[in-house]
Amino acid sequence: MKKVGAWTAEDVSHWLSEEGMQEYGDALRTTDGVALLRLTEADFRIPPLSLVSSDGGRQLLERLETLQLETHIEAHKNGHTNGHVGGLPNGTSKPQRNGSLGLNGFRKEMVQIPIPTMEAVRSPFPAEWGKTGMAFLYAVVCFVTTSVVISVVHERVPTKEHTPPLPDKFFDLFDRVEWAFSICEINGMLLVGLWLIQWALLKYRSIIGRRFFFIVGTLYLYRCVTMYITTLPVPGMHFKCSPKLLGNWEAQMRRIMKMIAGGGLSITGSHTMCGDYLYSGHTVMLTLTYLFIKEYSPKRFWWYHWFCWTLSAVGIFCILLAHDHYTVDVVVAYFITTRLFWWYHTLANQQSLKETQSNPFSRVWWYRLFQYFEENVNGIVPRNYQLPLSWRASPWNRGVKYSKLDIQ
Numbered sequence: 411m412k413k414v415g416a417w418t419a420e421d422v423s424h425w426l427s428e429e430g431m432q433e434y435g436d437a438l439r440t441t442d443g444v445a446l447l448r449l450t451e452a453d454f455r456i457p458p459l460s461l462v463s464s465d466g467g468r469q470l471l472e473r474l475e476t477l478q479l480e481t482h483i484e485a486h487k488n489g490h491t492n493g494h495v496g497g498l499p500n501g502t503s504k505p506q507r508n509g510s511l512g513l514n515g516f517r518k519e520m521v522q523i524p525i526p527t528m529e530a531v532r533s534p535f536p537a538e539w540g541k542t543g544m545a546f547l548y549a550v551v552c553f554v555t556t557s558v559v560i561s562v563v564h565e566r567v568p569t570k571e572h573t574p575p576l577p578d579k580f581f582d583l584f585d586r587v588e589w590a591f592s593i594c595e596i597n598g599m600l601l602v603g604l605w606l607i608q609w610a611l612l613k614y615r616s617i618i619g620r621r622f623f624f625i626v627g628t629l630y631l632y633r634c635v636t637m638y639i640t641t642l643p644v645p646g647m648h649f650k651c652s653p654k655l656l657g658n659w660e661a662q663m664r665r666i667m668k669m670i671a672g673g674g675l676s677i678t679g680s681h682t683m684c685g686d687y688l689y690s691g692h693t694v695m696l697t698l699t700y701l702f703i704k705e706y707s708p709k710r711f712w713w714y715h716w717f718c719w720t721l722s723a724v725g726i727f728c729i730l731l732a733h734d735h736y737t738v739d740v741v742v743a744y745f746i747t748t749r750l751f752w753w754y755h756t757l758a759n760q761q762s763l764k765e766t767q768s769n770p771f772s773r774v775w776w777y778r779l780f781q782y783f784e785e786n787v788n789g790i791v792p793r794n795y796q797l798p799l800s801w802r803a804s805p806w807n808r809g810v811k812y813s814k815l816d817i818q
Contacts, residue, residue, distance in 0.1 A: 414481045417443025429473050430613075430792025432709055433462050447478055469534065469789055534788040537616040541783055545620035549627035552634075556691070557666045557674065559634045563685035565654050566641050573643040580730050580737045586646060591732035594692055595677045597725035601699040601718060608703060613794035618706055620783050621758070622698075625750055628776060629694050632746060633686075642687045646733040651684035676734075690735045693743035696725045701751045706793055754780065759790045 412421065422441050426434050437458040438446070453459055454467030575581075609615055609622070644651065655661045665683070672680020674691065700722040704715050726744070729735050757763045757771055757780060764781060766772040774780075 413484070414443040414447060414477060417446065422446050427708060427710065430794040431470055431473070432793065433790060434459070434470060435709075437462050447474065447481065449474060469792075535614050535617060535791060536786050537614075538786065539616050542616045542620040542623070545623035545627070545783060549623040549630075552627035552630045553674075554666075554670065556630045556634050556686075557669050559638050560669070560683055560686045561662050561666050563637055563641055564651070564683035565656070567651065567685040568643055570644050570647055570649065575643055575645050575647065576736065578645070578736050581645075581733055584731055586648065586733040587728075587731045588648075589732075590728040591734050592677055594696070594725040594728040594732065595675050597721045597728070598692060598695050598699075599675075601696060601703070601721050601725075604718065605699045605703050608707060610798050611795045612706060613796045614791050615798070617787055617791055618702075621754065622702055624776075624779065624783060625754055626694070626698060629698070629747055629750060630691065633689060633691060633694070636688045636742075637686050640688055641685055642736065644684050645687065645736050648733070649684055650682075652682040687735055687739050689743035689746065690729060690739040691743070692729055692735075693726055693740045694747050696722045697744055697747045698751065701748070705755065706791075708793055758784050758787065761788065 417425070419438075419440055419442055422438060422443060423435055426432060426438065449459075449467075449471070451466065451471065454471070459467060605622075609619060612618055652665070655665070669680045669683070672678035674681050676682075700718050703718045707714060726740060729740055730737060753771070753774075763769055763771060764784060766777075771777060
């Protein structure tokens with residue numbers, strides 16, 4: 411392995427990517443190995459490094475401290491510095507304690523290095539799977555509530571013969587394509603599948619998972635409100651809505667369970683109710699999965715990002731091409747999804763915004779939940795990967811391990 415002092419700017423950029431600190435790539439794009447080792451806390455108080463992270467460069471400085479120690483050990487591993495046993499004095503069979511003479515008459519001084527115990531080391535990104543479980547439960551409750559509200563709203567949707575579809579500019583420009591909605595749902599399932607695989611490989615999957623569950627749950631909770639207070643007529647005359655049950659709660663519960671079992675997808679035949687138009691749940695999932703995929707994958711995977719963006723964009727276009735949602739349904743869904751995602755991650759990545767004092771975001775109803783989920787997360791979550799259910803660390807997350815030397 412090349413010595414750190416001989417690293418080029420490209421080597422530094424590669425090391426930052428391996429350590430999950432890609433956000434420093436632009437600020438340190440001209441920094442070589444020697445300059446990297448000389449970085450101090452003062453450098454992170456001034457631009458451009460002060461603009462990268464709100465933690466004052468603490469995470470990067472910790473990694474640099476380990477890197478400096480590795481460099482120091484590598485440079486003096488042959489016993490050319492104090493504190494390393496280079497050999498045994500003549501006539502002895504054990505290393506000598508402080509003040510003893512080493513080989514060639516040179517005096518050796520043993521240096522005691524305190525090694526912190528595992529209990530004393532607190533990760534800046536604790537797993538806290540209990541909180542992740544609560545976020546998952548929250549998402550499930552919101553999804554079930556959405557299914558119940560859809561069943562309620564379905565009973566109020568006016569018949570298409572009595573109230574024809576509202577005028578829509580997109581529908582005026584594009585004729586309906588019958589198979590387009592199937593393409594939308596297939597793209598959505600592909601994106602969800604890719605995101606689940608990527609999430610399972612993330613090192614900090616517990617933190618990122620509860621973020622996803624909380625955001626998707628909140629989006630579906632908002633959807634319950636919008637479609638309940640404003641019931642729109644069907645977007646097209648092609649809709650074949652299930653008959654109204656008129657208070658038959660047992661039949662409604664069976665219909666709700668069928669919808670939940672089928673994931674709320676028309677392609678599975680589980681979604682035959684009408685009225686859940688404002689806003690589009692398909693647009694929510696197509697947009698949100700792409701945002702999470704891009705946020706938590708390496709920037710150098712641009713081809714992967716473009717592929718997922720294409721799946722998302724084509725899926726959203728097919729929703730409109732199938733005339734299964736009004737254009738306003740899609741626009742509102744995209745706006746709410748992107749804003750909630752960006753607001754949440756802005757709060758999560760800025761330590762100062764996690765405090766209620768002088769913070770306008772603290773007035774949002776879900777801010778207390780946000781504080782509960784993110785209170786122990788310090789800084790931007792690295793995009794590190796490791797195999798799930800494995801005791802061995804990933805090669806992308808290499809660390810130096812130390813052990814105590816017992817010298818009698």
